[in-house]
Amino acid sequence: MKKITFTLLSIATMALLTGCGDKPKSDIVTYKYTPAEVYTATCAHCHGDKGEGMPSKKGPAIDKKTIPELEMDLFDIKNGGVGQSTATEHDVMEHNMKKLKEKGYEYDVKAMANYIYNTFNRAK
Amino acid sequence: MxxxxxxxxxxxxxxxxxxxxxxxxxxxxxxxxxxxxxxxxxxVASTPAHASSSAKGKIVIVGGGLAGVATAAKLTHKLSNPDITIIEPNTKSVSYQPGQTLIAGGVWQKSDIEYETEKFIPKGVTWIKESVVSFDPKNNKLKTSGGQEISYDYLVVATGLALDFAAIKGLEGVITSYGPNEVVRQKVGKNGVYSMYFADGAVDTYKGIQELIAKAKEHKGTEKLQALFTDPATPIKCGGAPKKIMYLMHDRLVKAGVRDKVELLFCPSGDKMFGVPEYHTAILEQFKQRDFKWEYKTNLVAIDTDKKVATFEKKWLEKGEFDEDLKEYTMISMSKEVEKKYDFIHITPPQKAPDVVGKSPLGSSKGWVPVVQETLQHVSFKNIFALGDVAAVPMGKTGGSARKQYNVVADNLVAIMEKQSQLPSKFDGYTVCPLITSIGTVMLAEFNWTAKPTPSFPLDPTQERWIWWLLKVYALKPMTVYGMLSGRA
Known part of the structure; x- marks a missing residue:
């Protein structure tokens, strides 16, 4: 049973040490299109040229959202929910996004949120 | 020391x-x-011997849970003249909520997770034992339940969240893990309906498991007893818990020799086990090995506790017309209600920001406090920060996230106090889910907003391991209670 204590001390130590100064281990990703190119080629069809929304296409307005709101929504869409087994709030758009991704229209959430905000919200 | x-x-x-x-x-x-x-x-290296900043200003922290108290402690270390007030009505607000799964599994007692807030309020910090009833961020003021009007220079919102049982038709009550819960317990914690999302509920849940075992031992016939496990359509504390209770139930049934008498069915609102593909795959395998059943996009909306019938909203997509613009078929969101009989149901309640925050000028359309996700600074009010369960950040409503966030908030708040133009500290969405897969094994799922595994240890993170069980059961609580609450780890 001494093994238990030793193991515990080891993991407690590792956890304490890694608690300070760890780095995000994200990979560097490159994208085929800029957020502006993705927006014009795809999003604009349903969210409008100015993000004003298109009821006929069931695309909601996105020109009044803040950057964090946009980030949360885009995260939800691309990840299919913001938790582990929690439903996405955008089930149709989650499906559409998978299709867009297959066609190369992938984007960074932060970059896209900034593009939408700076182009359609702040400009007003 | x-x-x-x-x-x-x-x-x-x-x-x-x-x-x-x-x-x-x-x-x-x-x-x-x-x-x-x-x-x-x-x-010792991570804690400066001397406070690094002489910046002044009155800081009010709303909420004295893990996040609020750890932030207060860290700020106390960083400021040479700290002026900090914590507003928190609950005298056991720092109790260790991650232990509730272990209580429900019969591994711990309630006394194992109970901690007196008084012992952890840092020296020099004022504690007002009231709750906030309204916020006035434009005038840097708030009001408390005792009628006090309190002004501040800087505000930290760390109220935690509310367990919204009332959102399920047939149940009543909006409660917290450690606050009053009589209303909810009229129907939850008895007759096959359980929830370990609050501490007393966790105690009841273990009784519920024992009841189901007793029932299973008497059970005759070919039809199995039904045990359902729900996962709602809102962000929740500890995304792993709705599944952990299933693994614990399985283990208890196996040990009692009655696993073959009971069907275990997971009914999540979403369409996957985990947002990180590697962990999703690993959990799916674990489910198959244990003969767990699951139905995706099946969200609990109502329950009849007399008839023992739960009603779920089942959603799916149907192919619509071909869209010439998109060169794709449009999809139509469909839903219908389905009823399921149960002998045992574990409810993970829908969760929301407390209305006093969510519906105030600090909140948002969804309630959660809108913050810049990396800096945790409020979107509209630059002297306000939010962290913990109440903050609008994706994925992590866990102690593991709060453990990273409080350092970010303390660093950035001091920078604001010092009138620095740049906020120095950034949160990367780190969170951790020690997924209990049996009594004796845990899969330590660590990840961040990249939705990729970010293990702290050089071991395959998708494996269930005994050492992570040891970490969960013996080491994480002392690390949290004595490391984090003192603002040092």
Whole structure:
């Protein structure tokens, strides 16, 4: 049973040490299109040229959202929910996004949120 | 000397729960271990001996849970003249919520997670034992339940969230993990309906497991007893918990020799086991090995506790017309209600920001406090920060996230106080889910907003391991209670 204590001390130590100064281990990703190119080629069809929304296409307005709101929504869409087994709030758009991704229209959430905000919200 | 305290507490835990070795033996290991020395070096190095900032200003922290108290402690270390007030009505607000799964599984008692807030409020910090009833961020003021009007220069919102049982038709009550819960307990915690999302509910849940085992032992016939496990359509605390209780139930049924009498069915609102593909795949395999059943996009909306019938909203997509613009078929969101009989149901309640925050100028359309996700600064009010369960950030409503966030908030708040133009500290979405897969094994799922595994240890993170069980059961609580609440780890 001494093994238990030793193991515990080891993991407690590792956890304490890694608690300070760890780095995000994200990979560097490159994208085929800029957020502006993705927006014009795809999003604009349903969210409008100015993000004003298109009821006929069931695309909601996105020109009044803040950057964090946009980030949360885009995260939800691309990840299919913001938790582990929690439903996405955008089930149709989650499906559409998978299709867009297959066609190369992938984007960074932060970059896209900034593009939408700076182009359609702040400009007003 | 906090690190000594942590090691001391780890030893206490071993002694209390297993009696596996004597304190003297354990101390010998400590003395001989170079690891112990590095623990002490590690924690001391991360804590400056002297406060680094002489910035002044009145800081009010709303909420005295893990996030609020840890932030207060860290700020106390960083500021030479701290002026900090915590507003928190609950005298046991720092209790260790991650332990509730272990209570429900019959591994811990309620007393194992109960901690008196009083003992953890940092020296010099004022504690107002009231709740906030309204916020006036434009005038830097708020009002408390005792009628006090309190002004501040800087505000930290760390209220935690509310468990919204009332959102399920047939149930009543909006409660917290450790607050009053009589209304909810009229129907939850008896007759096959359980929820470990609050501490008393966790105690009841273990009784519920025992009841189901007794029922299973008497059960005749070919039809199995039904045990359902729900996962709602809102962000939740500890995304793993709705599944952990299933693994614990499975383990208890196996040990009692009645696993074949009971069907275990997971009914999540979403369409996957985990947002990180590697962990999703691993969990799916674990489910198959244990003969768990699951139905995706099946969200609990109503329950009839007399008839023992739960109603779920089942959603799916149907192919619509071809869209010439998109060169794709449009999809139509469909839904219908389905009823399921149960002998046992574990409810993970829908969760929301407390209305007093969510519906105030600090909140948002969804309630959660809108913050810049990396800096945790409020979107509209630059002297306000939010962290913990109430903040609008994706994925992590866990102690593991709060453990990263409080450092970010303390660093950035001090920078604002010093009138710095740049906020120095950034949160990357780190969170951790020690997914209990049996009594004796845990899969330590660590990840961040990249939705990729971010293991702290050089081991395959998709494996269930005994050492992570040890970490969960013996080490994380002392690390949290004595490391994090003192603002040091």
């Amino acid at each position: 906090k690190s000594n305290k942590i090691i001391e507490e780890v030893l206490n835990e071993i002694e209390k729960h297993e009696g596996v070795m004597s304190r003297r033996d354990a101390m010998k290991f400590l003395a001989a271990s170079p690891l112990a020395a590095s623990v002490i070096a590690g924690t």
